[in-house]
Amino acid sequence: MRFKHVLGLICAASIAVALTGTASAQDKTVKIGAIYPLSGNAASAGVHGKAAIETAIDIINNAHPELGNLPLAKNAGLAGLGGAKVEAIFADNQGSPAVGQNQALRLITEEKVVALSGAYQSGITLTTSAISEKYGIPYVNGESVAASLTERGFKWFFRVTPVASDFAKIYLDFLKDMKAAGAKTDNIAIVHENTEYGTSVASVITSVFKENGLSIAQDIAYSANTTDVQSQVLQLKDKKPDVVIMVSYTSDAILYVKTMQALDYKPPLMMADNAGFSDPSLIKTVGKLAQGIFNRSSFSIGPPGSPTFLINEIYKKKSGDDLDDTAARIMQGFFVLCDAIDRAGSTEPDKIQTALKATDLKPDQLIMGYRGVKFDDKGQNVLASGLVIQLQDGENYIPVWPKDRAKTAPVLPYKGW
C-alpha cells in the first residue's frame, strides 16, 4: 500500500514536470480556447465547427499565398508575433450552459489561453463569455445570434455574425418581395425551440414584424430534445398559416421534416433560421423531404479557384462535408480574432482588446459575404449582412434573394418531398 502511494507521488511529480516542460517549449505558440458542443445533441454542429477552426489554423500556420487578400494566409504563422503559431485548445460544452462555464474557467485559469471563441448555442455563449468578462480575456464569437449577448455592456465580448434583428429584417423584406410577386404572407406562424437561441430569435422576429404591420398569428415553442413533434405539426395543420418560420436545432429539425411528411402537411412557404436546417447532416438525411425550404446564409462556396472555394477544399479534407454557413461563420470569427492578435503584436489581453476595437476588415478580406467587420461599442459587427438561400433540389442551398446576389429565382410554393 505504501509503495503504491510513493508510486503515485512519483507519477504526479513526473506529470507536473512534463507539463511545465511543454509549457516552456511552447512559448512561440498562441493558445486560444475554443468551446463547442463536441458531444450532446448539437455535437454534429460542434464537430463541424471544430473542423472549421482547424482549417483556419492550417491557413494561418502555413503559407497560403493562393488565398488572395485573406489576412494571415500569405505567410506562415502570425507575422506580428515573429511568426508564432496558433494553437486551439478545444473544450466540450456538452450542450450545457453550466459545463460550458466550467470549461471557460478551466481554459482561462489552467490552460492560460489568451482568448476564447465559441460556444455555438447562444445560451452557452451567454455563460462562457461571462467568465471571460470576469477575467478580462477577449472573447470573439462568430456564430451565436441571440440579441441579448451584446446587450450586456461587456467590454471583452465581440461578435462577428449578423444578429437576430438583422435576419428578422431580411425575412421581412424577403416576404414583402414574395408578397409583391403574388405569394400570400398574411398569416405567419413561428415554431421555435425554447432555449436562449430559439426564444430570443422568435421574439425579435415577432417585434420587427409587428413594427412593420405584420403580426405573428401562431407562436409554437417546444423543447429541442423532444421525442415527438406530432402535436405541433397538427397545430399548424389546424391553423393553416401562409408562412411557417422554423427556429430549430438539428435533431428537432429532422423530426419536424419527417413528421410533416408523415402527416402530409406542407405550408405554402417555409423558412428556416439557419442552425439545424443548415447542418449538413440534416440535408443528407432529410433534405429530399424539405425541398424548397428557404434559409438564411452569409456564405457561398463560390466559383472554382476563388479563395472560398479553395478554403472549402481544405475544410472538406478535414470534415468530409462542404463548408456550411454555421461552420463558415465560426471560421470567420476565429480569423477575426487571430487578425487582432497579429495586429496587437502581443498576447496581452489589453492589447488584443484594443486591436479588436480597431478591427476594420473589407469584404475582400473575408470568407463570409459581409460588407466588412467593424465593431460598435457593444462589440457587435455593424457591417454583417446576409442573404436568403433555398434548398431547391433537396441537396444544395442556392442564393435566391436579394436579386443582385441571387443565382436563381425563388421557387414557390414549398415542395416538400
Added chain:
Amino acid sequence: MSSILVQVIVGGLLLGAVYALFSSGLTLIWGMMNIVNFAHGDFVMLGMYVAFVVWTLLGVGPFLGAPIAALVLATLGIIVYFGLIRSVMKGPMLAQILGTFGLALLLRYSVFWGFGANFMTLPENLVGGTYDVLGIRIQASRLLAGVVALLVTLGLHLLLTRTSLGSKMLAVAEDSTAAQLMGIRPDTMQAIAWAIAAGATGIAGALIATFFYIAPTVGETLGIVAFVTVSLGGFGSVPGALVAGLLIGVIESVSAYWIGAVYKDIVVYSLFLCFLWFRPQGLMGKS
C-alpha cells in the same frame, strides 16, 4: 377540428406504444434484479445503429435488422451481466448506479468515435408508407412498432407466467438463496434475463430507427421516458409498462396540442408524481 383531435390521440397511442416497446427491456431488469440499468437508452441506441448497419451493408429493412439487433444486443446483455453486473451487484447500491452509468457513457462515446456525431436516418419508406384511414394518417413504421410492442409485451408476460423458465426467473427474483436451494442457478437465470431484456431493447431500437433520427446521443433523449414509463407501470410489471406507455403517449400528445409543447412535460410529470403519491408501486406493480 374533431378529425385533427382524433389524429392527435391516434398519434399519441402510436407514440405510447413505442414508449412501451423500449421500456419493456428495462422493466424486466428492474423487476428481476432491482438494478436500474442507466445504459438502457444506449442499448436502444445500439439497436438503432445495428439496424442502420444492416440496411447499409445488406440493403434490407427492420424485418432482418430487428432480429439481428436482438441477437447482437442479447449477446451484449450476457457480456454485460458477466463482465459488470455480477460484480457490481455485490457492491453497494451506489456502485450499481455508477456501474451502469459508466457503461452508458462507454457505449455512447464508442459509437461517437466509430460513427461520428452526424445524424443519420433510414430511408422514409423502408416499412411501407403512410396509410390514410378516413382522413387519419397512420405511418406504417409506427404501426409496426406498435404491433411489435404488443407482441413483445405479450411474449414476455407469457414467458414469465406460463413457462418453467419464467417461473425459475421469478423464483430467483423473489429469493435467490431459496431458488439456489431448489436447484436453480441464479447466475444462469439472471444472465438469461439480461439477454432477453437486451434483445427486446435491440428490437425496439431497430424499429424506432425506421422513423426517428439516429445519433450517438439519442439514448439520452429516449432514456428518461423509459424510466418514467417503468415506474408508472409498476416495477417489473411488463403489462404495466404497456399501459403506462400508452397513457403517457396520449397525455403528451393531447397536452402538447391543447396547452402547448413546452408544457407537455409539466403535465406528464405532475400527473406522474401525483399518481406515485397515491400509488407508489405504480399501476400494476406489487406493493
